[in-house]
Amino acid sequence: MADSVWGPASASSAPLANTRPRHSALVRVTHWLTTLSFLALLLTGIEILISHPRFYWGETGNVLSRPLFTLPIPASRATVPTGYGYVLPDQNGWSRYLHFQAAWLAVLTGLLYTLYGFLQGHFARNLLPDSAARSPKRLVAAIARQLRTRPGAADASSYNVVQRLAYLLVIFVLFPFVIWTGLAMSPAVASAFPAAVTSLGGQQSARTLHFFVTIALVVFFAVHVVMVWRAGFRARMRAMITGRPKDSL
Amino acid sequence: MSKLSRRALITTGFAAAGVSGLAIASRLAARYGLVPPDSGGLFGPGETLTYAAQRLLTRHSMAREFAPSQISKPPFPNQVDKLPDNFKRLQAGSFADWRLVVDGLVARPASFTLAELKTLPRRSQITHLACEEGWSYIAQWTGVPLAFILDRVGTLPNARYVVYRSIQPDWWESIDMADALHPQTFLTVGMNGGDLPVSFGGPLRLRVPRQLGYKSVKYIVSLTVTDSLKRFGKGLGSASPEDGYAWYAGI
Numbered sequence: 023m024a025d026s027v028w029g030p031a032s033a034s035s036a037p038l039a040n041t042r043p044r045h046s047a048l049v050r051v052t053h054w055l056t057t058l059s060f061l062a063l064l065l066t067g068i069e070i071l072i073s074h075p076r077f078y079w080g081e082t083g084n085v086l087s088r089p090l091f092t093l094p095i096p097a098s099r100a101t102v103p104t105g106y107g108y109v110l111p112d113q114n115g116w117s118r119y120l121h122f123q124a125a126w127l128a129v130l131t132g133l134l135y136t137l138y139g140f141l142q143g144h145f146a147r148n149l150l151p152d153s154a155a156r157s158p159k160r161l162v163a164a165i166a167r168q169l170r171t172r173p174g175a176a177d178a179s180s181y182n183v184v185q186r187l188a189y190l191l192v193i194f195v196l197f198p199f200v201i202w203t204g205l206a207m208s209p210a211v212a213s214a215f216p217a218a219v220t221s222l223g224g225q226q227s228a229r230t231l232h233f234f235v236t237i238a239l240v241v242f243f244a245v246h247v248v249m250v251w252r253a254g255f256r257a258r259m260r261a262m263i264t265g266r267p268k269d270s271l
Numbered sequence: 272m273s274k275l276s277r278r279a280l281i282t283t284g285f286a287a288a289g290v291s292g293l294a295i296a297s298r299l300a301a302r303y304g305l306v307p308p309d310s311g312g313l314f315g316p317g318e319t320l321t322y323a324a325q326r327l328l329t330r331h332s333m334a335r336e337f338a339p340s341q342i343s344k345p346p347f348p349n350q351v352d353k354l355p356d357n358f359k360r361l362q363a364g365s366f367a368d369w370r371l372v373v374d375g376l377v378a379r380p381a382s383f384t385l386a387e388l389k390t391l392p393r394r395s396q397i398t399h400l401a402c403e404e405g406w407s408y409i410a411q412w413t414g415v416p417l418a419f420i421l422d423r424v425g426t427l428p429n430a431r432y433v434v435y436r437s438i439q440p441d442w443w444e445s446i447d448m449a450d451a452l453h454p455q456t457f458l459t460v461g462m463n464g465g466d467l468p469v470s471f472g473g474p475l476r477l478r479v480p481r482q483l484g485y486k487s488v489k490y491i492v493s494l495t496v497t498d499s500l501k502r503f504g505k506g507l508g509s510a511s512p513e514d515g516y517a518w519y520a521g522i
Contacts, residue, residue, distance in 0.1 A: 074402075074404040074405035081399065086347045101349065114404070115516045118403065118517060119515075122314075123316060125317075207522070208522040209399065209401055210482065212334075212335055212399075213329055214328050216335050
């Protein structure tokens with residue numbers, strides 16, 4: 023039965039749904055704190071980026087050196103040659119303050135969530151693909167089957183295999199990497215942990231990689247919102263806010 | 272005892288422990304100099320966390336130094352505002368009359384000409400200068416370690432910060448003693464083997480290589496050693512927070 027790859031079969035867990043929330047309180051709170059900090063980081067990151075929309079590889083890069091690539095957008099600094107005849111307003115001050123404050127919120131929330139995930143078995147139970155799908159061959163088959171299925175009632179009580187893999191990728195690869203590449207741009211952190219910079223290829227490489235990981239996170243965010251929409255926006259939002267998938271309770 | 276009241280009791284206990292824990296943490300942080308001068312306001316918590324974490328982890332760390340082959344050619348001088356008339360007069364005299372005044376909490380307030388500064392022991396470093404905008408370059412900087420000047424004038428034991436000012440009106444910054452006494456914090460007079468060009472802050476620039484470029488103020492004319500930043504400007508530590516930028520730029 024196809025249900026097995028989604029963890030506990032939905033039929034048997036249905037009576038449980040009445041007593042146990044779809045998402046635990048900690049998952050709900052950390053989900054929304056992460057959403058809040060992600061949106062703040064994204065907005066302020068774009069603001070900081072437009073002061074120098076050029077990217078480099080290696081340790082250094084400035085308007086006198088050759089960029090790896092340039093974004094075709096105007097800049098908030100007159101020193102950057104953009105081809106546009108105007109300069110955008112400088113918003114870096116508050117953007118930088120908010121970027122780092124939101125980064126702290128994201129990191130502390132992430133630590134709390136990760137600790138909970140390991141200690142309470144959330145990762146093992148809800149995010150690791152079901153044992154039936156753990157051989158590579160079966161995993162590929164399960165992914166292929168899932169990608170042909172419209173999200174809906176079948177995965178209302180448990181994540182499907184594609185969700186599980188996407189969430190694991192975000193939690194254990196993209197978030198750690200975006201934090202690492204961000205810290206590698208800090209001159210003080212670079213002084214204390216130089217290997218964190220050199221292993222990325224230099225401080226400008228760290229900045230360029232920070233941009234690429236952000237793109238990956240934005241793609242995840244967009245697909246995530248679309249999938250929630252397709253699966254039934256109201257029910258899924260209710261489940262992540264109140265913990266109850268149905269409003270009959 | 273009913274279940275509900277026990278739960279309320281536990282919750283209240285945790286909340287009280289949390290609040291007193293925060294109070295103790297902020298007392299300790301203030302006592303050990305882990306609270307930045309711009310810690311008030313909306314972004315105070317993030318700034319305090321960053322500064323405190325870095326003071327605990329990076330107090331004595333050395334900025335990365337690079338090989339001569341990694342020096343950026345050409346380096347990029349950021350634009351500066353129009354220089355004032357008194358700068359131009361000093362420039363016309365090849366900066367022979369440029370003076371660095373050192374006062375505040377020091378045993379022997381002093382003033383140095385550039386010629387006097389150049390007789391003091393000089394050091395060189397090849398370090399990275401990163402601007403908050405995102406660009407950067409590597410250059411060789413030559414100068415007198417600030418720690419040497421501070422030793423000359425005899426900083427008093429209660430010194431906590433060094434305030435430094437440019438000849439440009441309203442351009443001033445400050446650093447804590449960890450950065451002021453750091454062996455790579457230089458009063459820089461030379462760059463890439465020659466005199467420090469005016470576009471890069473010549474004749475005298477304070478280089479703080481473990482912080483972003485805006486802490487490396489150009490055209491330095493005075494240093495004041497102090498135990499508190501409250502009396503300077505709006506009391507936020509430097510001109511940067513007054514313009515909306517963080518005082519601590521080690522990020």
